[in-house]
Amino acid sequence: MLARLTNKHILLGVTGGIAAYKSAELIRRLRDAGAEVQVVMTAAAREFITPLTLQALSGNPVHTDLLDPAAEAAMGHIELARWADLVLIAPASADTLARLAQGLANDLLSTLWLAASGRKAVAPAMNQQMWADAATQANLDLLRQRGVAVFGPGSGSQACGDIGAGRLLEAVELAALCADQxxxxxxxxxxxxxxxxxxxxxxxxxxxxSNHSSGKMGFALAEACIEAGARVTLIAGPVHQPTPARAHRIDVVSALDMLAASERAVAEAKVAVGPARTIFIATAAVADYRPARVAEQKIKKGFKDDTLELTLIKNPDIVATIAAQADKPFVMGFAAETQAVEGYACDKLARKRLDLIACNDVSRSDIGFQSDDNAMTVFWPDGATPGRAELAKASKPQIARALVALLAARLPAGGRTASGDDASLTRHADEIL
Ligand SMILES: Cc1cc2nc3c(=O)[nH]c(=O)nc-3n(C[C@H](O)[C@H](O)[C@H](O)COP(=O)(O)O)c2cc1C
Structure with a gap:
């Protein structure tokens, strides 16, 4: 399933062979499936296809030289190796396979191959006689023994006129094999x-x-969703939180900005995967009211006035607006209350047509707003009495992972991807805590 490539970092090594042109199509397939691709080319590969083509297709500068001071400052071989979830060399020449088998580190690709500790794969492509040669086969055996996946090669007519094994697999096959990893x-x-x-x-x-919301819970949830394989757009009010790796962050200021950004992001998500596979999570502490008029100049302190009257008007309710959409996504709300927490939460759940609501008692100083911990009660519609789950006090990242497990369990069947029934996924939420 190609969706497994969502958010994945694929480092594609391209070596010198006729099949190097196929790497262009492979990059497109990987990116279409949601992966981010960085390309490293050997010197020989650059004789067959230009770095410019692969740069344009990958959306990233192509890396070529080991001893390039500029490249080292930006993203050196160690950083590239750490960045990659999978290093795939396609096409992999007989020469590169030999160098990898021997552990040589005499160019950028072979060096970062040694420096990479994660998944590795090669897709050989060469003349059938080169493929059949005992040296090539011995090199591949060594690589296999070290846990390297070997994709292909396929058989058929070759660029040199021979017929036999040694053709690079097609891009669509290679992308599927990457996803299988x-x-x-x-x-x-x-x-x-x-x-x-x-x-x-x-x-x-x-x-x-404004209010005291730190954004920690929303950022932790973004991270937990990414960890679970989702593609995440994080719409952040003014906060001092680092952007989780692989989240697409949109910074906003006011409630009206946040609503516009939310509507746009949800519409784009629904086009990409359909409403049943789109989730909207509203953790933001949106101001309920805004000043009716924004003064053009700084409001001055009056000499005689001891009071200043402000007229406030209601802001739109973002979560309710999204949940009221005809083809609504799965919507999860948050309730931060200081009293009668459960009553308010269940009322919000029904009134705003939410699919899940997580509520916490922000009158407690040990959890909520500025705290690193949280404790929550989660409700969902379930006939006359809402279903509920208690998430005991834990760090916000732990709570976020438990919430993601509950979310996955509550998704409609059309959106659910994990195997397992409601009960097992809810149990999974318990196990996390
Ligand atoms: C026209 C041409 C086509 C080549 N095609 C291949 C090939 O398909 N597979 C291969 O292993 N070597 C092929 N070679 C040889 C490699 O380019 C050569 O071994 C080179 O040193 C590989 O370097 P690299 O592995 O660092 O990219 C070809 C050479 C030429 C001149």
């Missing part, structure tokens, strides 16, 4: 849009109304 996560193939942090509602050019 990865396990399917509970949210593989799912698009998730998450809002996080506070919003700021301007009073004048220098002042605003």
């Amino acid at each position: 990865f396990q399917s996560g509970s949210l593989t193939g799912i698009e998730v849009v998450i809002t996080a942090g506070p919003t700021r509602e301007a009073l004048d050019p220098v002042r605003y109304l």
Whole structure:
């Protein structure tokens, strides 16, 4: 299933052979499946296809030289090796296979191959006699013994006029074999849009109304969703949180900005994977009201006035707006309450047509807003009495993983990708905590 490639970092090594042109198509297939691709070319490969072509297709600069000071400063061989979830060399020449088998490190590709500790694969391509040669086969045996996956080669007519084994597999076959290297996560193939942090509602050019939300919970959830295989768009209010690797972050300021960004991201996600595979998670602490008028100039302190009256108007309800869509995605809300937590949460669940709501008691100083920990009760519609699960106090990343397990369990059958029934996935949420 190609969706397993979502968010994956594929480092594609291209070596010198006629089949190097096929790497262009392979890059497209990998990217279409949601992978990010960086390309490393050997000197010989550059005689067969230009780095410019592969740069344009991968959307990243192509790496060629081991001893290039500029490249080392940007992303050296060690960083490239660490970046990769899979190093695939396609096409892999007989020469490169020999160098890999011997552990040589005399160019960028062979050096980072040694430096990479993760998944590795080669897709050989060469003349049938070169393929059949005992030296080539012995080199491949060595690589296989070290856990390297060997993709192909295929058989058929060759560029040199021979017929036999040694053809590079087609791009579509190689992409599928790459996907097979990865396990399917509970949210593989799912698009998730998450809002996080506070919003700021301007009073004048220098002042605003806001709240204490840190954004930690939303950012932790974004990370947990990515870990589970989802593609994540994170719409963040003004917060000081590092962007989780592989999240697409959109920074916004006000509630109106956040609504517009959410509607756009959800629409794009629905086009990409359909509503049943789109999840909207609203963790942001959106200001309920905004000043009716934003003063153009700084509001001055009046000499006589001891009070200042502000007129506020209601902001749109972002989560309810998304949940009211005709082809609504799966919607998860959050409730931060200081009293009657359960009552308010269940009311929100029904009134806003949510599929899941996670609520916490922000009157407790040991959890919630600025804290590193959280504890939650989660509710979902289930006939007359909502279903519920308790997530005991734990770090926000742990709570986030448990929430993702609950989310995956509650997704409609058309959106669910993990094997397992509701009960087993809910059990999984318990096991995480
Ligand atoms: C026109 C031409 C086509 C070649 N095709 C292949 C090939 O398909 N497979 C292969 O292993 N070597 C092929 N070679 C030989 C390699 O380019 C040569 O061994 C080179 O040193 C490989 O370097 P590299 O592995 O660092 O890219 C070809 C050479 C030429 C001149």
